[in-house]
Amino acid sequence: MRKTVNWQSGVWSNEPVSAKVLDGTFIVEAAEGSDYWEQTMYGFQHDNGHALLASWEDSDAVEVSFSLQGFTELYDQAGIMLWHSSTEWIKAGIELNDGVPHIGAVVTDGYSDWSLSPVPEWSGGVVTIRASRLNDAVVIRARTENHPWRTIRVARFPYETGKKAGPFVCAPTRAGLQVTFTRWVNTAPDTDIHVDPPVA
Template sequence: MISGEWLNRPPASTQDGPALLVTAEKGSDFWRTTAYGYDRDSGHALLSPLGPEAAIEVSFVADYDQQFDQAGVLVRLDEETWIKAGVEYCDGVLQLGAVVTHKVSDWSSAPVPWTGREVTLRASRSGDAVTIRARAGSDPWRMIRLAPFPPGVPATAGPYCCAPERDGLTVRFTRVSMGPPDETLHS
């Protein structure tokens, strides 16, 4: 069973066996200022404590096709300090990306052919950084981001989803697990 405390409870969330189905509210998103000129802290995230030396993995099915639909993992200190990483549908293509926010957001992304596949995001927190890795199915892990994050402070993490542009996005989260951080940055 996938559990935690909701940051912005979604309109619907249902256990379906071991999976959690989450329906996002239209207009939900996490973003701060950069380029768009607005701050949004309305995305849906099911958060649990994430220690200073820990990792979280979130798996979900990337089965969506509307502009800015997104799902993945959120690591959060507060509304001005957080990292979201996942798969987002943008400009007609599914994109693997990360947004790192320290008062303002930045965004990096690249297209992936993962539509309809189970995707796993791994956020590994160690020292003053979070390393983000991703894969589809049992493909090899690929590192997508190494980002600064305040060391030694309490944080939370968990699955998130957002639907900035439409009603009706439902994401199937298939697994969430926590464990030790990655031993090295590179394999």
């Protein structure tokens, strides 16, 4: 079971500079200074990133794919947003850090934490981020068209109702970041953390 989510079916948390469908892809330009973060270490709260959110049920895993072409500046980022409220959310994807793409996740429940790992071999590729709920947690995985699934985070996400999910993009340090999203689907959920999901 795989169902494509229409780009027009989501609702923006904050409108981006621009968003357009072109040959089946979805090209989004982020506003300068856009980001999501809650307090930890820095003390600030940022909630002006761009997340295109649609209802998300436990019967589905959600996958978002996007190109890393154009990621050039510190903290350029895109991926998948899992949303329950303005203080209960997870963003997972690629973030450029010191010139190297990193796969990571920010898990927020009142306060944010950040985990990341460098993936220089993914530079310029098309990345897929996948989220699937198991019990009171979410399993987040990632791959490229040339690299297999890797599990990047298991995080508490206990919300049975009121969940939303979809692609996100942020550009904390600059103007002009454009991200090309190639795919947004709901598909069969994970059955076990040790069993890789199929590759589309």
